[in-house]
Amino acid sequence: MHRSLYRYILAHSRRQQIGLAGLTLILALLQPVPLELQRRALDDAVANSDLDLLTLLCGLYLVAIFGAAAVKFGVRLWRDYISAHVTRSLRDDTYRNIYTEHCPPQYRKDDSDSVDDGAVVSILSNEVEKLGGFAGDAISAPLLQAGTLIAVLGYMLAVEPVIAAIAIGLYLPQFVIVPIAQARMNRLAKAKAEETRDLGDFMVDEPDDSLFNHDPPDKFNSMSDRIRDLRKSFVLTKHTMKTINNLLIALGPFGVIAYGGYLAIQGEVQVGVIVAFISGLERIGDPIRDLIGSYRGIADARMRYGLLRDSFEGGEVSGPGS
Template structure:
């Protein structure tokens, strides 16, 4: 396809790199992959993700509106809206701390490059810096001192950010527990009594953790990715494009595996509540519920093993795809250094930046997984806290009680609550 070949040459020329038939044979397919195929696949993937999110938002809007028209002010409206309504002022502090980390991060990437280029590779005895003539040794200590100050500021910023996130999480967990407890105490049929403790304990706490990360993770980790990409494009745009080569595959594979994990996680949550009901019936008389409890233990084991297999498969695929990018850096970047297109210091700095690039990308994927898990947990908490309508939420099926969540109904708002010693 001559048009495809011409497109790759034109893209390379636009980025300041001209190559012809005298270039190594492996360079041509690599440039096609980095400058044409991978960007096109990334654009299509991002467009598809945006369309899917928009369609999901439009489908969820009528349900959210119906929830807000319910009883007692809509305590069970959308989770993001409740988080902002409850911890809005504290979220602003988290946003400011997240944005402050970006310029500090850029300094930690730029200073090692300056150390290599201006000290180790420089042939000058005296180097001009801000109108002063400094020796190479003095410049080395100056740059190392600046790097030490930058990483110290970065550590302090992360410390205060984590402390603030912990306060937001615990504040939201307390409010959510109060809301669930008040709803449960006001309308508590017999089948819901033994299940309230796992709801108030392990099911509520992940929702509080998500409340502290709902804005900070996209801002901090997304901003970290943007800062690293900006640094890479400043050094060399072609190598920066190479860093994004495997990103489309990660965006396609990881969410598909996560959807399968979500389905199994929902079954596990319901099975835990079912086990609580079985154990409660077993305490009322000897010999009651022994066989159903053993079956539930086996079911929980199988579900947990399914979750482990899916999660570690996603992790293995993600780690393999992430390890492919250094291969592109060493081959393509090494060729650019030999051609004197890129300095050795810039290549070393880009390799260091790529190590930082994979961490926020993994955190963003983890945040996506966490948001999906919390969404499921929040829906189950809503189904538990809502009063049962008609028949109780446990129905007999094949000799075992099977939990079926009742339709959600709005409860007491936890934004306008009275002071309580709880």
């Protein structure tokens, strides 16, 4: 199998990923349109009591909302189709690595030539499904989130640079905190996966007569304790990072309202700008959370793919679509 998860995904879905990326960029570029329509509706139509302009802007707003919804539907559907295709390819490659190629020792029964069906079923139904499900989001999801951030922040900087800079300054610490916390979570997740696999191997290798009617062996207890401690460390890191990120996201609207309100009172900006910016921050908050989630998902998928790939003997295996 390919050494890189992304190389594997692109080998089996390159054309689909390119098309999906194009549709995703269209969706990202549509995000600032409702913000500008909101601003113009308040500052141009409502402020000047222009009913015709208000009707036109509201109509365009509905067109933009429904258009974005249609494009988002297409993006989600295309992602799931790609996931289904890559999952099928992963199952085929897993089958060939176990049954057609030289079967790895961990998939044999009692070091014999027969295959451990339970281990194979677990791989095909669990690991392959998770990796295949990631394939549709692998490129499109972070591209949409990053594209939305760039488009909305670019619009805000163009309309009112100072207020936008304050909002950006409140969000910047996340891009320092997340990589540090995620690196620790990656190490913990990998250690937990390896420890869980070792526990499974221990239970398979241990003779039945040493387990029946006996307390759990010391090795079983120590490995179970280790898995528990790794899980506790993982969730502590995850929830600490999530709490800090949510707090920073919540501070964004505060900065806009505080400084933007001051400028509005001084007559330096219009109220429509502040309303549009608050809506823009709401549109930024979700992509930031999703981008963090994508970062975690990519790390987790790479870890899972590495474990699956390393469990097969040999290097890359060529197959259909490779």
